[in-house]
Amino acid sequence: MSLRIPFSETEIRRYSRQMILPEIGGGGQARLRQARVLVVGAGGLGSPAALYLAAAGVGTLGLVDSDRVELSNLQRQILHGTKALDLPKVTSAQERLEELNPDVRVVPHRLRLDGENAASLVRDYDVVVEGSDNLGTKLVVNDACVALGRPLVVAGILRWDGQLLVVRPGESACYRCVYRREAPEGTVPTCEAAGIVGPVAGVVGSLQAVEALRLCLGLPSAAIGRLLLYDGAVAEIRAITVRPDPTCPACGTLPSKERGHE
Amino acid sequence: MPVLVRIPTPLRRHTGGAGEVYAKGKDLGELVDDLDRQYPGLRDRLCDETGDFRKFINIYVNQEDVRFLDGRGSQVKDGDEVSIVPAIAGGG
Numbered sequence: 001m002s003l004r005i006p007f008s009e010t011e012i013r014r015y016s017r018q019m020i021l022p023e024i025g026g027g028g029q030a031r032l033r034q035a036r037v038l039v040v041g042a043g044g045l046g047s048p049a050a051l052y053l054a055a056a057g058v059g060t061l062g063l064v065d066s067d068r069v070e071l072s073n074l075q076r077q078i079l080h081g082t083k084a085l086d087l088p089k090v091t092s093a094q095e096r097l098e099e100l101n102p103d104v105r106v107v108p109h110r111l112r113l114d115g116e117n118a119a120s121l122v123r124d125y126d127v128v129v130e131g132s133d134n135l136g137t138k139l140v141v142n143d144a145c146v147a148l149g150r151p152l153v154v155a156g157i158l159r160w161d162g163q164l165l166v167v168r169p170g171e172s173a174c175y176r177c178v179y180r181r182e183a184p185e186g187t188v189p190t191c192e193a194a195g196i197v198g199p200v201a202g203v204v205g206s207l208q209a210v211e212a213l214r215l216c217l218g219l220p221s222a223a224i225g226r227l228l229l230y231d232g233a234v235a236e237i238r239a240i241t242v243r244p245d246p247t248c249p250a251c252g253t254l255p256s257k258e259r260g261h262e
Numbered sequence: 263m264p265v266l267v268r269i270p271t272p273l274r275r276h277t278g279g280a281g282e283v284y285a286k287g288k289d290l291g292e293l294v295d296d297l298d299r300q301y302p303g304l305r306d307r308l309c310d311e312t313g314d315f316r317k318f319i320n321i322y323v324n325q326e327d328v329r330f331l332d333g334r335g336s337q338v339k340d341g342d343e344v345s346i347v348p349a350i351a352g353g354g
Binding site: 046159162 | 268270271272281317318320322325327329330345347348349350351352353354
């Protein structure tokens with residue numbers, strides 16, 4: 001098995017501070033090198049998540065985003081700098097991540113993820129980190145992950161708040177068990193409309209990176225099936241256990257006609 | 263001891279900024295009535311015209327989603343904790 005492929009001296013030095021952990025070691029580092037993680041959204045959440053995953057030596061990092069870098073992004077989207085203004089975000093991100101860690105293969109997907117292309121994107125990856133800016137995309141990504149059995153780390157942020165859920169299809173509640181359907185326009189506010197504090201994106205995107213690494217390493221996670229609620233206004237993280245909904249249109253165990261298909 | 267209700271950030275302007283408030287009632291419907299008495303306008307933020315809880319706002323009684331209980335009829339008792347959790351879906 002390729003876990004035997006030796007590490008170069010520079011790799012050992014680069015990853016020494018995490019390889020020293022007994023639960024990572026050489027075996028874990030080899031798992032990371034083989035891992036393929038898809039990050040949906042190279043924005044506020046995707047920036048810290050992708051940076052930490054690349055720094056940790058995740059072998060293949062896919063990035064999905066259709067936008068270009070704007071000045072109003074730079075307050076929180078730390079993948080991108082002032083020189084990257086007007087560049088496609090996936091291009092800017094690729095340059096930054098390859099500069100950070102040339103060992104990582106960065107795969108840019110410059111498109112808007114939707115119900116048509118979600119499965120074909122997700123299929124090529126082992127773990128998905130969802131950091132898009134709307135509920136509809138999160139639900140579409142969730143459904144593709146559930147259908148293909150890919151673990152998902154999905155999060156949302158707004159102002160001082162963040163939410164995170166780790167989904168293990170077949171084992172835990174999925175995102176659609178928690179938030180059933182796409183909200184009408186204006187019901188669930190976006191960061192553009194309601195604002196976001198930069199480091200709140202940093203906290204929650206970093207939590208996503210922690211969970212994605214644990215999934216890649218095959219380590220247990222207490223965030224599976226638990227909705228983490230981060231409240232930056234009172235410096236608190238709480239968790240609510242969410243259970244699978246048998247009537248869930250994505251993962252429900254009831255026959256499809258008894259589930260909540262719309 | 264009444265029921266502890268955790269108020270999410272977007273609704274705290276109704277509670278004078280408080281993230282945790284107390285309310286009384288035998289079930290969630292009564293609890294919401296009591297909340298609205300204390301903090302006028304809160305009911306409209308939680309419930310639609312028919313009185314049902316709004317979609318995109320999840321309500322948990324001691325970690326249990328009230329969709330799996332009895333919605334507005336879900337029983338509550340002193341010492342319970344009710345969490346109001348709206349979908350937070352920004353990311354950009």
